[in-house]
Amino acid sequence: MRATIMYSAGDVRVENVPDPTLQQPTDALVRIVRACVCGSDLHPYHDMPATPGGTPMGHEFVGVVEEVGGDVATLKKGDFVIAPFAWSDGTCEFCREGLQTSCRHGGFWAGNGIGGAQAEAIRVPFADGTLVKAPVSEDSELLPSLLTLSDVLGTGYHAAVKGRVNERTSVTVIGDGAVGLMAVLSAKRLGAERIILMGRHKSRTDLGIEFGATDIVAERGDEGIAKVRELTSGDGTHVVLEAVGHMPAYEQAIGVVRPGGVISRVGVPQYEVAPVGFGSLFGPNVTLTGGPAPVRAYIEELMPDVLDGKIQPGKVFDRTVNLDEVPDAYRAMDTREALKVLVRP
Amino acid sequence: MRATIMYSAGDVRVENVPDPTLQQPTDALVRIVRACVCGSDLHPYHDMPATPGGTPMGHEFVGVVEEVGGDVATLKKGDFVIAPFAWSDGTCEFCREGLQTSCRHGGFWAGNGIGGAQAEAIRVPFADGTLVKAPVSEDSELLPSLLTLSDVLGTGYHAAVKGRVNERTSVTVIGDGAVGLMAVLSAKRLGAERIILMGRHKSRTDLGIEFGATDIVAERGDEGIAKVRELTSGDGTHVVLEAVGHMPAYEQAIGVVRPGGVISRVGVPQYEVAPVGFGSLFGPNVTLTGGPAPVRAYIEELMPDVLDGKIQPGKVFDRTVNLDEVPDAYRAMDTREALKVLVRP
Structure with a gap:
């Protein structure tokens, strides 16, 4: 064959x-x-x-x-x-x-x-x-x-389930690839009313809007973080669904997650070590979850x-x-x- | 004054x-x-x-x-x-x-x-x-x-609450200091039936037993990990309450947590970066949580x-x-x- x-x-x-x-x-x-x-x-x-x-x-x-x-x-x-x-x-x-x-x-x-x-x-x-x-x-x-x-659908859904998305949680999705878009659809299915999609390819983010994204942030890095915080009274969102797997996406997740919130990763990490100490996850009581769906x-x-x-x-x-x-x-x-x-x- | x-x-x-x-x-x-x-x-x-x-x-x-x-x-x-x-x-x-x-x-x-x-x-x-x-x-x-x-009690309790300890979860507590012992007491209060306390100071682990620990593992490092795995059919426990804050305790937590389980940290991390990739947290779908209680x-x-x-x-x-x-x-x-x-x- x-x-x-x-x-x-x-x-x-x-x-x-x-x-x-x-x-x-x-x-x-x-x-x-x-x-x-x-x-x-x-x-x-x-x-x-x-x-x-x-x-x-x-x-x-x-x-x-x-x-x-x-x-x-x-x-x-x-x-x-x-x-x-x-x-x-x-x-x-x-x-x-x-x-x-x-x-x-x-x-x-x-x-x-x-x-x-x-x-x-x-x-x-x-x-x-x-x-x-x-x-x-x-x-x-x-x-x-x-x-x-x-x-991809099960993977996006896993991100949302592990992130405990529900009707009371605001959500940021990092990545406008297929998994990120499925994470948007999954967050919507689980009831999220505010879904911010971080991505910069218009045809993809347009599909993200069709799947339920309420806001698109095309900026990346510190600029992207500032934009998400601006959209959320300075606090960031309760849940961040990280659908990329590269270190800048992880750093972005830390930057936009609300104190007490959850970062749920389904992008296969292309790094082994990452910030997890007082200045990143620990101080604001942020939970890091996710894995292969x-x-x-x-x-x-x-x-x-x-x-x-x-x-x-x-x-x-x-x-x-x-x-x-x-x-x-x-x-x-x-x-x-x-x-x-x-x-x- | x-x-x-x-x-x-x-x-x-x-x-x-x-x-x-x-x-x-x-x-x-x-x-x-x-x-x-x-x-x-x-x-x-x-x-x-x-x-x-x-x-x-x-x-x-x-x-x-x-x-x-x-x-x-x-x-x-x-x-x-x-x-x-x-x-x-x-x-x-x-x-x-x-x-x-x-x-x-x-x-x-x-x-x-x-x-x-x-x-x-x-x-x-x-x-x-x-x-x-x-x-x-x-x-x-x-x-x-x-x-x-x-x-210390609220901190140990926070570890157990964030780790979602209940009557169906087995628990490892890393550290026999005051917070570790309070984590034992808290896990017991939340219904855990199996509580393994990792510590090597007998007077403290004796108090841990009084508070509800069912097993004491005095070994550290790889030996300690092997011992906990031996006690848990090779799998580790559903929840690990990390009450130390030093990197060896984090590594120990990774070593004894069951796939799909939770590491809940309340020991103030004396490190900023740590393993979180496929070989540590991501592959086995382990959740990392905790923070200042x-x-x-x-x-x-x-x-x-x-x-x-x-x-x-x-x-x-x-x-x-x-x-x-x-x-x-x-x-x-x-x-x-x-x-x-x-x-x-």
Whole structure:
């Protein structure tokens, strides 16, 4: 089959690789109907060292079950399924608690012998625990929105849930990428009435307004902080959803969070140490939370809103490519020509 | 009057200073009946640069109101009062939300023209907002326990509240100082059934057991982490209450917190940057919270338990001195001869 492999920063190729096969009785094989390129795929696209064997890419997909192992109980050939960006057994205590990203036997796509999702097909470990059936056919117009349940919608929602957004909290969202926009939509869904979106790409912030942002702050750094404080009587917002992952975004979060507030991070941190002392988090009793979203925990909760058309997160896709065009999708997202690219294998 | 002044690291003196006087109509003058030395007083005792004018010391006290300004409505001469370690107006939105340490007009004792509590008397700004009346006389046996409401009990309780301790959470407390022991007592009060206390001073950990600790881990560093993990099926505890403030305690907290858990800090951080990235907080979805406790928010909640004798936090005091002996109290706490020293001016 055809699959996307990254060999080093900037070097993405679509190649012929062996077809995946069932390896465990708990596996399923899924033919991928839609996949996409993630903002987090751009991190290795920027800095991956040369890797002779290459690394399969992609961790978001919806598709059709082609074959299941003998122990798979809840799925059968022909089921349309959504996959979260981490696979998980569904039975350990972390899974039962809704923290599937810490599953005792789980892991991430595109590693440890599991392929990537920017491909024609994929082997899914712990299929019963990992996949969620969706009552749609593969020509449904809802596929882009359902695909966001794989990662970006659940990730934005995780930020808002961990930040304890509700109707009494004001919110700043840092970042107008797909996750930031999903964080806006999620904050709105949880009742926030004031949602300040920090971003400087008009087409994206316009979509942010459509998703529920009430204010746009295009300035960055100290200027951006001053602007948010000006909009909030000098105090900042109760919750800051940080959807970037770079240090300037962290510093911005510290600058705009209200005393006693919460910074909830879902942008994968590209730093290990950061200010947390008296002058940043401790003095004003600011809480720092977030992490890789256990999106599996949110798919069932959010899917009805997608099926009903109440939310249309699929609007974050502004370009569609076939598999062979995936390298150009990376380029387009990297240069910000495209917000998020849908892949039809 | 006599008051305690620190001039540089290790140089604590008790001297004659001008008597405090009312300066604002919202002030009260309080004669101090009991004060004490705080673990946090030892930070300047270790590293305060030479300061020619010196700095008044002490931020914990109970006492009797001697005089009130014309705008003070709820207090009168003769009232017995408890003072939180920060003064606050009691009316701004942060005060109303219970975050008095971020009061718009508040501040801390022993700075900005406000004296310290290791003295005979003190001027209290915003007396209505700051002080809490206690229905006791100045010869009550409950004074030591009531005095802990000034700081250490409220601080330990804040750690547990921010850590969201309840009957379903396992807890590790790092530090067997007064705040650590109060964190144990607070976790117990909030229903925790498993409370692991990390500390290596037997007389203190014995008191920790009396307050509710179920396990004592005397080891530190990697050995201590391994021990806590061994006690918790390898996972660590849901909540870690960090009551020290030094980097090794932070690292220990990262080491013993369960995925999805909370590290709640109340030890004043003696560092500004710390690990928060994928390998520490982010990957396992660990929340970092805490800060200076708004103890004013907890005094009314906790005082009934003290008055009823349900909790006896005053047991943390293991030595009593008069005002002239305060310098020796610092020395005794610094050398760990004493856990916490009560001062009778």
